[in-house]
Amino acid sequence: MKIGIVCYPTFGGSGVVATELGIALSEKGHQVHFISYSQPFRLEGFSGNLFYHEVPVANYPLFEYLPYEISLTSKLVDVAMHQQLDLLHVHYAIPHASAAFMAREILKARGRNVPYITTLHGTDITLVGRDPSYKPVIEFAINQSDGVTAVSNSLREDTLRYFDVNREIHVIPNFIDLENYQRPSDKCYKNMYSPNGEKVITHISNFRPVKRIADVVRVFEKVRKTIPSKLLLAGDGPDRAMVENLARELGVIQDVIFVGKTKAIERILCMSDLFLLTSESESFGLSALEAMASGVPVISTDTGGIPEVNQQGYSGYLSHVGDIDSMATNAIHLLSDESRLAQFSAQARKRAEQFHFANVLPQYEALYSKVTGIALN
Numbered sequence: 001m002k003i004g005i006v007c008y009p010t011f012g013g014s015g016v017v018a019t020e021l022g023i024a025l026s027e028k029g030h031q032v033h034f035i036s037y038s039q040p041f042r043l044e045g046f047s048g049n050l051f052y053h054e055v056p057v058a059n060y061p062l063f064e065y066l067p068y069e070i071s072l073t074s075k076l077v078d079v080a081m082h083q084q085l086d087l088l089h090v091h092y093a094i095p096h097a098s099a100a101f102m103a104r105e106i107l108k109a110r111g112r113n114v115p116y117i118t119t120l121h122g123t124d125i126t127l128v129g130r131d132p133s134y135k136p137v138i139e140f141a142i143n144q145s146d147g148v149t150a151v152s153n154s155l156r157e158d159t160l161r162y163f164d165v166n167r168e169i170h171v172i173p174n175f176i177d178l179e180n181y182q183r184p185s186d187k188c189y190k191n192m193y194s195p196n197g198e199k200v201i202t203h204i205s206n207f208r209p210v211k212r213i214a215d216v217v218r219v220f221e222k223v224r225k226t227i228p229s230k231l232l233l234a235g236d237g238p239d240r241a242m243v244e245n246l247a248r249e250l251g252v253i254q255d256v257i258f259v260g261k262t263k264a265i266e267r268i269l270c271m272s273d274l275f276l277l278t279s280e281s282e283s284f285g286l287s288a289l290e291a292m293a294s295g296v297p298v299i300s301t302d303t304g305g306i307p308e309v310n311q312q313g314y315s316g317y318l319s320h321v322g323d324i325d326s327m328a329t330n331a332i333h334l335l336s337d338e339s340r341l342a343q344f345s346a347q348a349r350k351r352a353e354q355f356h357f358a359n360v361l362p363q364y365e366a367l368y369s370k371v372t373g374i375a376l377n
Ligand code: GMT
Pocket: 008, 011, 012, 013, 014, 015, 017, 092, 121, 122, 123, 126, 151, 174, 210, 281, 282, 283, 284, 285, 286, 287
């Protein structure tokens, strides 16, 4: 099948999932065309089945805001026509679903039928998409989609709660290539950050307010009183300065390491003992799954789709949003007992196996087949 994948190229779960999906599909023999305003950051290397098309946005002095959606639509039409695409699969509804709708209609007028599938990822529904400045368009574009998927049951329910959706929403969870998250303990170089054998507690995110990173630092401050530990913060974003100030105020800054935006997530996780995810809202929590795949137990909130990923008392523990005491108690419970920590580490990896891409990819292929009428064997 020839598939056009539209996604955000920057650091963020939806772009990661879209990129990994495209790569996995190309390895199965599909021809995949990524379409975005810059090359997705995890799209490295080349293969005969994998292509990238950049969306140029022409500027004009009249434009205070660049009309990206129009440029994307034009690029989708162009790629679909010239590459003979069978399908468009757009990740994150805003503005990808409405651009795909426009492209499909333009292509129809040119005698080509190219259906589109919209995958909902989270804030496109729970935060941004609900805003009145987007909602009517997003609702329409979801309803017009030839197929709609959500990354968790929780997100499916949120979509039905916030939008008037008359399409079936297929839940296809995010996935992971377990091979990429092996944990060769001798090559982790953990002593780089914990020279005296301190425990390494990790958080990875885009540092947006929804992640509540201040809670990460507050939990760490409590844990550190009992367990010699370091906090590894990977990523960057609007709350970075606030978090740095808070770490200073709490007197823990000397044990907090900011590694910035990094592609080397597996290497960070390899040296981690525990992962913290304190989000206010999270449709899935891909970073938690990446941690679990690396055998790192997760202390998280119980919001949104996280309980569908992190299993209470098995791969880690869940607490209510903002319950710093509970999260710190759970972290100490794990970090203070080596055999319990090892048991949870093994269980976290086991739980992650359920999300191995080989179990999830066929679900997307089945939907592609249904929507295009092209049989796949
Ligand atoms: O967090 C965001 O605003 C961005 C968004 C993204 O595009 O990365 O994240 C969402 O999609 C991820 C991949 O499906 C999910 O793992 C995240 O839970 C989800 N974020 C939220 O719901 C806050």
